[in-house]
Amino acid sequence: xxxxxxxxxxxxxxxxxxxxxxxxxxxxxxxxxxxxxxxxxxxxxxxxxxxxxxxxxxxxxxxxxxxxxxxxxxxxxxxxxxxxxxxxxxxxxxxxxxxxxxxxxxxxxxxxxxxxxxxxxxxxxxxxxxxxxxxxxxxxxxxxxxxxxxxxxxxxxxxxxxxxxxxxxxxxxxxxxxxxxxxxxxxxxxxxxxxxxxxxxxxxxxxxxxxxxxxxxxxxxxxxxxxxxxxxxxxxxxxxxxxxxxxxxxxxxxxxxxxxxxxxxxxxxxxxxxxxxxxxxxxxxxxxxxxxxxxxxxxxxxxxxxxxxxxxxxxxxxx
Amino acid sequence: xxxxxxxxxxxxxxxxxxxxxxxxxxxxxxxxxxxxxxxxxxxxxxxxxxxxxxxxxxxxxxxxxxxxxxxxxxxxxxxxxxxxxxxxxxxxxxxxxxxxxxxxxxxxxxxxxxxxxxxxxxxxxxxxxxxxxxxxxxxxxxxxxxxxxxxxxxxxxxxxxxxxxxxxxxxxxxxxxxxxxxxxxxxxxxxxxxxxxxxxxxxxxxxxxxxxxxxxxxxxxxxxxxxxxxxxxxxxxxxxxxxxxxxxxxxxxxxxxxxxxxxxxxxxxxxxxxxxxxxxxxxxxxxxxxxxxxxxxxxxxxxxxxxxxxxxxxxxxxxxxxxxxxxxxxxxxxxxxxxxxxxxxxxxxxxxxxxxxxxxxxxxxxxxxxxxxxxxxxxxxxxxxxxxxxxxxxxxxxxxxxxxxxxxxxxxxxxxxxxxxxxxxxxxxxxxxxxxxxxxxxxxxxxxxxxxxxxxxxxxxxxxxxxxxxxxxxxxxxxxxxxxxxxxxxxxxxxxxxxx
Numbered sequence: 001x002x003x004x005x006x007x008x009x010x011x012x013x014x015x016x017x018x019x020x021x022x023x024x025x026x027x028x029x030x031x032x033x034x035x036x037x038x039x040x041x042x043x044x045x046x047x048x049x050x051x052x053x054x055x056x057x058x059x060x061x062x063x064x065x066x067x068x069x070x071x072x073x074x075x076x077x078x079x080x081x082x083x084x085x086x087x088x089x090x091x092x093x094x095x096x097x098x099x100x101x102x103x104x105x106x107x108x109x110x111x112x113x114x115x116x117x118x119x120x121x122x123x124x125x126x127x128x129x130x131x132x133x134x135x136x137x138x139x140x141x142x143x144x145x146x147x148x149x150x151x152x153x154x155x156x157x158x159x160x161x162x163x164x165x166x167x168x169x170x171x172x173x174x175x176x177x178x179x180x181x182x183x184x185x186x187x188x189x190x191x192x193x194x195x196x197x198x199x200x201x202x203x204x205x206x207x208x209x210x211x212x213x214x215x216x217x218x219x220x221x222x223x224x225x226x227x228x229x230x231x232x233x234x235x236x237x238x239x240x241x242x243x244x245x246x247x248x249x250x251x252x253x254x255x256x257x258x259x260x261x262x263x264x265x266x267x268x269x270x271x272x273x274x275x276x277x278x279x280x281x282x283x284x285x286x287x288x289x290x291x292x293x294x295x296x297x298x299x300x301x302x303x304x305x306x307x308x309x310x311x312x313x314x315x316x317x318x319x
Numbered sequence: 320x321x322x323x324x325x326x327x328x329x330x331x332x333x334x335x336x337x338x339x340x341x342x343x344x345x346x347x348x349x350x351x352x353x354x355x356x357x358x359x360x361x362x363x364x365x366x367x368x369x370x371x372x373x374x375x376x377x378x379x380x381x382x383x384x385x386x387x388x389x390x391x392x393x394x395x396x397x398x399x400x401x402x403x404x405x406x407x408x409x410x411x412x413x414x415x416x417x418x419x420x421x422x423x424x425x426x427x428x429x430x431x432x433x434x435x436x437x438x439x440x441x442x443x444x445x446x447x448x449x450x451x452x453x454x455x456x457x458x459x460x461x462x463x464x465x466x467x468x469x470x471x472x473x474x475x476x477x478x479x480x481x482x483x484x485x486x487x488x489x490x491x492x493x494x495x496x497x498x499x500x501x502x503x504x505x506x507x508x509x510x511x512x513x514x515x516x517x518x519x520x521x522x523x524x525x526x527x528x529x530x531x532x533x534x535x536x537x538x539x540x541x542x543x544x545x546x547x548x549x550x551x552x553x554x555x556x557x558x559x560x561x562x563x564x565x566x567x568x569x570x571x572x573x574x575x576x577x578x579x580x581x582x583x584x585x586x587x588x589x590x591x592x593x594x595x596x597x598x599x600x601x602x603x604x605x606x607x608x609x610x611x612x613x614x615x616x617x618x619x620x621x622x623x624x625x626x627x628x629x630x631x632x633x634x635x636x637x638x639x640x641x642x643x644x645x646x647x648x649x650x651x652x653x654x655x656x657x658x659x660x661x662x663x664x665x666x667x668x669x670x671x672x673x674x675x676x677x678x679x680x681x682x683x684x685x686x687x688x689x690x691x692x693x694x695x696x697x698x699x700x701x702x703x704x705x706x707x708x709x710x711x712x713x714x715x716x717x718x719x720x721x722x723x724x725x726x727x728x729x730x731x732x733x734x735x736x737x738x739x740x741x742x743x744x745x746x747x748x749x750x751x752x753x754x755x756x757x758x759x760x761x762x763x764x765x766x767x768x769x770x771x772x773x774x775x776x777x778x779x780x781x782x783x784x785x786x787x788x789x790x791x792x793x794x795x796x797x798x799x800x801x802x803x804x805x806x807x808x809x810x811x812x813x814x815x816x817x818x819x
Contacts, residue, residue: 181688190665201676202648
């Protein structure tokens with residue numbers, strides 16, 4: 001009985017998610033169809049990209065709350081560059097991603113090198129990036145000169161498969177290999193679990209934290225660009241919902257696999273997207289899904305606190 | 320009958336997968352100091368945690384002064400008259416001694432000035448009863464470790480305990496301070512308090528205690544009157560082995576070479592003052608001194624954790640300037656740090672991951688991917704050599720006992736196989752048997768032609784392990800001797816600065 005309870009608690013969040021998904025399958029007409037599946041997958045893409053960056057940051061036990069603003073700023077930069085260059089998708093992409101990397105670099109500099117408190121530093125930078133995003137158009141949308149090549153990134157197909165889906169799978173496969181098979185994976189986890197001991201074990205701790213923030217910025221920016229590509233325009237609030245959903249996805253992954261992993265994140269992104277899509281199809285009031293996602297994040301944090309690999313303040317005095 | 324304060328009968332404690340205590344029977348007399356000894360993982364800690372209400376027992380009965388009790392939690396244990404003093408003292412650095420002594424009193428009292436005077440008076444009363452000296456209005460953050468230990472003892476005494484548990488209370492104290500502490504404990508005994516004294520140091524048992532109970536593998540093996548048992552017998556019952564103070568190998572005398580492997584010249588920082596020495600291949604050099612003499616600081620400078628203020632060091636004639644430990648490892652220096660929990664282990668990672676972390680380059684295949692099979696074989700080999708006890712190599716390292724954790728981090732140095740290997744307090748909190756295994760592996764590394772530096776305040780350890788020894792006092796070298804030219808007593812005196 002005790003064991004059963006423990007099992008139920010450990011997997012409670014996963015079970016709740018599966019129950020909700022099952023509910024949609026049974027109750028919502030047309031939920032079990034290829035069209036719905038494709039919708040779910042396409043809806044999950046931006047969020048799984050942004051959550052991948054968070055996976056890196058959370059594996060070193062740091063927070064990055066600036067990702068939403070980074071996404072907006074990168075999207076605005078990309079569209080602005082396309083607009084003023086008269087439609088150069090390439091220039092836009094390079095510019096947008098470069099800005100994203102710069103955002104990550106600034107966060108990394110503050111947290112890894114200058115040892116600022118991670119949450120405080122990224123709250124400050126999120127405001128900074130958000131303010132900077134206004135510079136291009138004073139807060140208006142940017143939509144002129146968008147070429148099909150730009151729209152292709154999110155909306156194009158390779159045969160019958162959406163291009164962006166293939167891209168996501170490729171990115172995740174590479175990330176997964178880096179986490180499981182390369183030195184950096186061990187470095188990330190050990191830095192997150194006990195940075196001092198990692199330092200004494202010849203892990204370049206500052207560099208590892210810097211890399212995590214760089215990737216967090218890069219993927220946040222890319223997610224923003226994907227959003228812009230989907231709609232053919234960029235607007236200030238584009239990255240608004242990314243923060244909450246991103247964290248929800250990563251923590252759900254941690255609650256399943258005990259530590260931040262790319263696979264766990266991808267799986268959770270799919271589940272969360274399923275729930276969101278289900279709510280839309282069920283025609284319930286739209287903000288209900290925010291409530292549910294918020295509760296899921298709380299629940300996932302509670303469960304993963306019990307068993308996650310990354311946690312602070314390990315040193316509890318031996319009695 | 321009435322002089323039995325505590326009686327524990329048939330105590331069992333099960334953890335998932337293990338039986339931590341098996342049918343433990345234990346008796347504590349009124350006004351005795353009763354030692355608990357045993358190797359790491361023998362069950363002492365578990366037993367103590369049951370007495371203080373941290374764990375609940377699976378089976379068994381506990382009687383206090385003849386009344387059967389069920390200890391629910393630490394607070395309940397205190398109300399029953401069981402109080403504990405630990406090696407890590409809980410205190411609030413900003414508050415003064417009297418406030419820290421009566422921390423369980425409500426916050427309102429702490430802020431009230433009138434009460435503050437009363438509190439101080441009360442504290443003074445207890446402190447006088449113990450015959451100790453302690454500045455009452457100094458914030459605890461400014462106290463020395465020894466004063467803190469005294470404070471925590473006074474705090475425990477203020478709860479009027481019948482039974483006092485003292486768990487490894489001497490670990491951060493030097494010889495003089497230990498003696499002072501013993502005086503205080505004896506005073507408590509005179510006042511009729513029964514003390515359970517947990518320690519790794521058998522000499523303390525023979526100096527201080529009346530009876531000794533030996534734990535081994537979760538079983539309470541035996542209880543002796545200290546006056547009628549020899550140290551050899553206690554060790555035999557603890558480990559099943561014969562006490563072996565012999566050296567692992569005869570001290571070697573490496574000819575002083577003009578081109579030594581490691582040459583340190585005039586190294587200084589805030590604590591260390593102008594330290595120079597050299598270290599040859601195949602040699603084990605000991606660095607000893609009291610707590611705070613600068614041993615760890617030297618190790619940290621050599622390993623690139625801190626930067627020297629002045630002075631330099633050369634590895635194979637090449638001047639070194641390390642920006643970080645990872646730099647040091649690349650150039651051939653490795654350090655096994657002193658504080659295992661803080662600096663040594665990554666608690667939630669597996670034994671394997673912990674062990675290969677500094678040497679991941681060794682387990683990469685030609686595409687720079689980690690070769691898990693190769694990694695497992697390497698780790699298995701080292702773990703067997705050190706006879707680490709584990710359920711699985713994928714087990715999180717925090718679930719190992721302290722001694723086994725120490726073996727794993729020693730194993731990291733063996734895997735690294737670098738030119739110079741520094742061990743800072745290599746057997747702190749490690750039992751006799753495991754200590755021996757660690758010594759023989761360190762010796763083996765030296766025999767492989769590596770140079771070894773052992774920083775230790777344990778003179779026994781220096782005498783058993785090292786070929787040559789440097790004595791530090793307040794940051795400066797006061798003596799450098801070959802191990803054959805010196806004995807234990809002389810070394811101890813040198814550390815105290817009593818002989819030149």
